[in-house]
Amino acid sequence: MDKIQELKRDVSELESLMAQATRTKVKDMISIDCRKLVTEIIRIEEQLKKEQQSTATTPTASAPAASTTSKRYQIRLNNYAWHQSKKLVQFYVHLKNVQSLQPEAVTCTFTPKSVELSVTDLDGRDYIFTINKLLENITPAGSSWKVKTDMVVINLAKETPVSWSHVTETEKKASEAKKxxxxxxxxxxxxxxxxxxxxxxxxxxxxxxxxxxxxxxxxxxxxxxxxx
Incomplete structure (x- = not known):
């Protein structure tokens, strides 16, 4: 538990540094390190949870002990809705019961041209939502996410206040080719x-x-x- 607290303090300090940073590359580096620490926190908490479950369950001769490890399936999410304003592009990713998870189980990683949502251990499954080659650059430090009932809302901060005709460069090229x-x-x-x-x-x-x-x-x- 002490290690988890230390890691959480590190994450908090990194987030504070990222808010103060002005260079995009520096912000990206801090964001990557912050994500690694969050992933480590989740791993340790899961390990502690399994150890507690193993201690609480005493196997008997008539009933074999349950396995303390289980393999979770990773599912890639492709369906979403999106909306934009002058400053933001918002993605709405539907995920039933996502509000029941601990806050650290839902994380987002941002780069100037991509976004990745990671949801850990939701009803025994992990979920990944990724969009690469965004049509325009975003500001990772100004981007965020919010968990709502059966949904995660991702807010991408536009680097420049221009209207997006498509979500990705690939979609735009495909649309132009049809013309x-x-x-x-x-x-x-x-x-x-x-x-x-x-x-x-x-x-x-x-x-x-x-x-x-x-x-x-x-x-x-x-x-x-x-x-x-």
């Missing part, structure tokens, strides 16, 4: 190429537009030269 028109097999190939070029020009940046305009001008010049 590229497909060529009809029976259509004139040149018409399909023109449609694709037009789409690329409209969605591209200034450099892309200059490149397409230059290629178009050179192509028209060659075509006129051939006709002459």
């Amino acid at each position: 590229v028109p497909q060529m009809d097999k029976n259509a004139d190939p040149s018409d399909g190429l023109m449609s694709i070029m037009k789409n690329m020009y409209e969605q591209g940046d200034d450099e892309m537009k200059r490149t397409i305009a230059k290629a178009w001008t050179e192509g028209q010049g060659k075509q006129r030269g051939g006709m002459l």
Whole structure:
């Protein structure tokens, strides 16, 4: 128990340091160390709990002693709802009876481009919820989580107050890929190429537009030269 108290004091001091830190890399390093200590606290508490259960249970000749260790299944959570404001992106992760756990059994780890929720020993199972490659950077030190009835609400602090069109970079790329028109097999190939070029020009940046305009001008010049 003394070791657990010492670890909790270390976690408290690390959280205080993280709140004072101003550099993102320093905050991330402190956040990682803080998560390691929380994990160690959970491990020790589980070990003490099992030892107490083992002491309280005396095996008899007619009934074999119950095993003091049990393997828990780890389940990855994929379903969630999300909402955003000017400063926050919020995830709502449904998890029945999560409010019955001790506070240290529910933890979140944040980096500028990811978030991971860890729930330990909920009805004999561990749960992991992870999102990588967030669309925009977040501020780990300003992010938080809150346990509610049958739900965990994760608050991501936006680094810049911009609106997110998607949750991740991957989702955005997949959405943009669907917007590229497909060529009809029976259509004139040149018409399909023109449609694709037009789409690329409209969605591209200034450099892309200059490149397409230059290629178009050179192509028209060659075509006129051939006709002459």
